[in-house]
Amino acid sequence: MEQTIKVKTAHHAYAVKIIPNGLSQLGIYLSKIWSKRQIAIITDENVAPIYAEQVRQQLGSAGFTAQLLVIPAGERSKSWQQLIKLIDQLAAWHFTRSDGILAVGGGVIGDLAGLAASIYLRGISIVQVPTSLLAQVDSSVGGKTAIDLTAGKNLVGTFYQPDLVLIDPTVLQTLPERLVIEGYGxxxxxxxxxxxxxxxxxxxxxxxxxxxxxxxxxxxxxxxxxxxxxxxxxxxxxxxxxxxxxxxxxxxxxxxxxxxxxxxxxxxxxxxxxxxxxxxxxxxxxxxxxxxxxxxxxxxxxxxxxxxxxxxxxxxxxxxxxxxxxxxxxxxxxxxxxxxxxxxxxxxxxxxxxxxxxxxx
Amino acid sequence: MEQTIKVKTAHHAYAVKIIPNGLSQLGIYLSKIWSKRQIAIITDENVAPIYAEQVRQQLGSAGFTAQLLVIPAGERSKSWQQLIKLIDQLAAWHFTRSDGILAVGGGVIGDLAGLAASIYLRGISIVQVPTSLLAQVDSSVGGKTAIDLTAGKNLVGTFYQPDLVLIDPTVLQTLPERLVIEGYGxxxxxxxxxxxxxxxxxxxxxxxxxxxxxxxxxxxxxxxxxxxxxxxxxxxxxxxxxxxxxxxxxxxxxxxxxxxxxxxxxxxxxxxxxxxxxxxxxxxxxxxxxxxxxxxxxxxxxxxxxxxxxxxxxxxxxxxxxxxxxxxxxxxxxxxxxxxxxxxxxxxxxxxxxxxxxxxx
The missing domain is CATH 1.20.1090.10 (Dehydroquinate synthase-like - alpha domain)
Incomplete structure (x- = not known):
């Protein structure tokens, strides 16, 4: 059963959709909101082996040009280094303002990809597909993006809303139990x-x-x-x-x-x-x-x-x-x-x- | 004679003030819009020798705590390297969301300091004091911030409005003539x-x-x-x-x-x-x-x-x-x-x- 929750801010209105097995219909949902474009799938080393191929096929069969960038897993990737790498990659793919980012992962991926989307060309579109319970219930909604500094967590970031948050609760089956429990916190x-x-x-x-x-x-x-x-x-x-x-x-x-x-x-x-x-x-x-x-x-x-x-x-x-x-x-x-x-x-x-x-x- | 022009965007309204000799009354103008706070003066190697001491004294006598960061002059400073240096410095000074940035310089300083202000702690306040004609007539108004990538100019940035733009036309007297002419373009x-x-x-x-x-x-x-x-x-x-x-x-x-x-x-x-x-x-x-x-x-x-x-x-x-x-x-x-x-x-x-x-x- 699909549930839709609307979010509305000064600049932007978008939907959060909770769809069991939504990942296997991703192409359809993206086609509803985005014209044909290049899409950069940003994910991490834990998520990529399980879902990257499926997501890429979904995008391809919906007529999008899919690019894939896999980031090391873990909080340490919320860094200048990974942000610069991501943005350099978008530039190397000649991403324009009409292209988009698809963030598939936990809070680290969502925060990092969200920040990149908000500052590359002063903002390109992004869809969040949170795969951890913590990201599904918290970080993927609200438009906070961030990286960490040595001086502290989330000290650099923006408020930047996605065009869609697609939450597939069935992906929690592949999430380590301790991560499910922390999300429940x-x-x-x-x-x-x-x-x-x-x-x-x-x-x-x-x-x-x-x-x-x-x-x-x-x-x-x-x-x-x-x-x-x-x-x-x-x-x-x-x-x-x-x-x-x-x-x-x-x-x-x-x-x-x-x-x-x-x-x-x-x-x-x-x-x-x-x-x-x-x-x-x-x-x-x-x-x-x-x-x-x-x-x-x-x-x-x-x-x-x-x-x-x-x-x-x-x-x-x-x-x-x-x-x-x-x-x-x-x-x-x-x-x-x-x-x-x-x-x-x-x-x-x-x-x-x-x-x-x-x-x- | 002081002239005030109002700018209003979805999130923010602010004034652009054109004030001959405004730099020598900076403390008064800042006091009108900002509570007492730490202020980081961001300027470059060309502007600092002429104006840094005056600006610092203005802030001090108005009761602000002034910090100073001097950036190398020129377009090459619109870089990740200088952005990171600036932000690390703000963190080292323990800047909070109630502190502020004062950008004193041409377009490079305005763009760089504006970007830093927009992403440090997801946004702290900034006042622009453009000192080149180009910045006075163009880049300081409108809230565009940016750094350059190897792949092109201004490829990373934000839309972020200042709390005030204070333009002192008399500073053009110390500007090299070729820069006055290009601003006139x-x-x-x-x-x-x-x-x-x-x-x-x-x-x-x-x-x-x-x-x-x-x-x-x-x-x-x-x-x-x-x-x-x-x-x-x-x-x-x-x-x-x-x-x-x-x-x-x-x-x-x-x-x-x-x-x-x-x-x-x-x-x-x-x-x-x-x-x-x-x-x-x-x-x-x-x-x-x-x-x-x-x-x-x-x-x-x-x-x-x-x-x-x-x-x-x-x-x-x-x-x-x-x-x-x-x-x-x-x-x-x-x-x-x-x-x-x-x-x-x-x-x-x-x-x-x-x-x-x-x-x-």
Whole structure:
């Protein structure tokens, strides 16, 4: 069953389509939105052996001229080096503004290819085909693109919307289990923000097998929420900040763990800890933290990590790119489905965390 | 006398201010639009010795924290290398989204700093202080940013609007004369597009001294026209294409001349030649070409060059980034003040040019 969710920003309107086995009809869907053109398939070394040939055939039989560029897998590819390589390749293929990019992969591919699409010739069209659960529920929707600097993650990027996001939940079958679980961390975050039916849906998830079973519903609910937020506020001035629930502490612990934690795992930790801290401060009602913990633990997501509250954790927090004039805005839950903003000075946040966060080491 | 021209795009509204001696009041003007913050002054090796200290003092006395980065002068700085250096420097200074960039220089500095501002942290604020006539009348208004690739000029960039463009015509006194003349090439292009009073104004320019004498008026007329076009059409889908008058042949001859011609000189050649060719084809009325030639020659701008119609010229034309599906749109003048579009296939354009353009070699 095909589900379509519309996203609308100041400059651009597009659809996110959730289509089981959609990858095997990719040519048809691209033909509906794009005239005949050259298409650069950007993918990584993990995805290419499984899907590159199928995607290339889909494009060919739909009358497109397909080019293929395979990027090394992993966060390290969100680099200047890979960005330049990608753009040089587009220029070598003589890509014009009427050609397009097809990003087939997880968040790394989506972020890198999205940035390339947004700056090559001041912007060429792109379609996102996210293949990890994390990318399907989060990074492929909203138009954020990025590469990393030595100084921090996602420090260079743009807001740039694709022409279509095509999500095929069946590709999760070929995804390593730990990546499915981390993606579910972001799903829980969305469900906690939305509450109501979405939070109810997550009560059915008692194992990784349940994530597969309900993948279409979980993805659709997450995307619908994110699409609504992005439609209202593309560039993160207010409403979009809600999506950062669990991310301030999450990013810091992810950074401090130096690659040991996946992003969705770090978000799970950040989400649980911010609930625990705000519940202690009487701003989050009981038993919100307990409910969140149950949902996360049902699939084996972590609630804490030894990198939490280490010097590296605080160093990362200090360089959070959402700090403005020495202040940052923590997102917390008054209860499930009722998030709120807590703007505070960085200095006070750190004093508070040093007092309240357990040092597990 | 201060003149203000408003520019409005989908996302952003800002002012272009033309202020004789504005540089010596920079701190006041920045204070009006920006809260206290860190400001990175980006400038080049030619401009820095003359203005860097004054600008730094202006910022300091207005309560800003000024940082300074000096880039090598010249088109070669529109490179990945300088972009990465600039962005690494912003990260090293711990620039956040509430800090800002001040670009003080010609088109190279404006394009490079503009691109950096648009992608660092997905966009931080920027003020443009163009110091060449070309930048004052053209590149600083409209929000185009860019670096070059080996494959061609301006192949990587964004559309990103500044918070303010502050133009001080008195800085032209320290600009080498050839750069003043080339800037006037773009002024003539604008005047030819607008006609009426603007074209009349250029009839007063009989020498380079006259450019200085009427600089405020010439800049204001050019900026007003460009602001109008950009306000109506930020991303060059139609109306903005008019600004490309003289640029298709101009870019190609500039490229073929391999650095020997300045951009405004190449535009002068492109403008004259497109008039001549279309007048021969009876689409431009006589004596438009003659009028254009008089205006250009009054200040010593070239009408032709030995690089015109060379193999390198045709090679550059073939890689014009405005070609879509093998077609391009030539802009021509029916008469002064009345431009029109001529969409054509690249193949036919080249056959036509090979027949009609003089090979001077």
């Amino acid at each position: 972001e799903v829980i975050k969305c469900a906690a923000l939305v509450g109501s039916n979405f939070w109810q849906l997550t009560s059915k998830i008692h194992s990784v097998a349940d994530i597969y079973k309900f993948s279409s519903e979980l993805i659709a609910a997450s995307v619908a929420f994110k699409a609504k937020v992005v439609t209202e506020d593309e560039t993160e001035t207010h409403q979009r900040q809600l999506l950062n629930l669990g991310h301030t502490l999450g990013h810091a612990v992810e950074r401090a763990a130096a690659g040991r934690l996946f992003h969705g795992e770090a978000v799970a930790i950040g989400l649980y800890q911010i609930c625990r801290l705000f519940e202690k401060a009487k701003l989050t009602v009981s038993p919100t933290t307990e409910q969140v913990a149950q949902r996360l633990q049902a699939v084996g997501l972590p609630l804490t990590d030894e990198a939490l509250a280490t010097p590296a954790f605080y160093a990362a927090l200090t360089h959070d790119k959402k700090i403005h004039d020495g202040r940052l805005t923590l997102i917390y839950l008054e209860k499930i489905g009722q998030p709120n903003f807590y703007p505070w000075s960085l200095k006070k946040v750190i004093i508070w965390l040093k007092r309240e966060l357990p040092t597990i080491n | 773009e002024v003539i292009k604008c005047a030819a597009l607008v006609g009426s009073n603007f074209w009349q104004l250029t009839s007063k320019i009989h020498s380079v001294a006259d450019i200085y004498k009427f600089s405020s008026e010439l800049i204001a007329a050019s900026v007003a026209f460009k602001a109008k076009v950009v306000t109506e059409d930020e991303t060059e889908t139609h109306q903005r294409q008019l600004l490309n008058l003289g640029h298709t042949l101009g870019h190609a001859v500039e490229r073929a001349a391999a650095g020997r011609l300045f951009h405004g000189e190449a535009v002068a050649i492109g403008l004259y030649q497109i008039c001549r060719l279309f007048e021969k084809a009876k689409l431009t009325v006589s004596p438009t070409t003659e009028q254009v030639a008089q205006r250009l020659q009054a200040v010593g701008l070239p009408l032709t060059d030995e690089a015109l119609a060379t193999p390198a010229f045709y090679a550059a034309l073939t890689h014009d980034k405005k070609i879509h599906d093998g077609r391009l749109t030539l802009i021509y003048l029916e008469k002064i003040g009345q431009p029109n579009f001529y969409p054509w296939s690249l193949k036919k354009v080249i056959i036509w040019l090979k027949r009609e353009l003089p090979t001077i070699n």
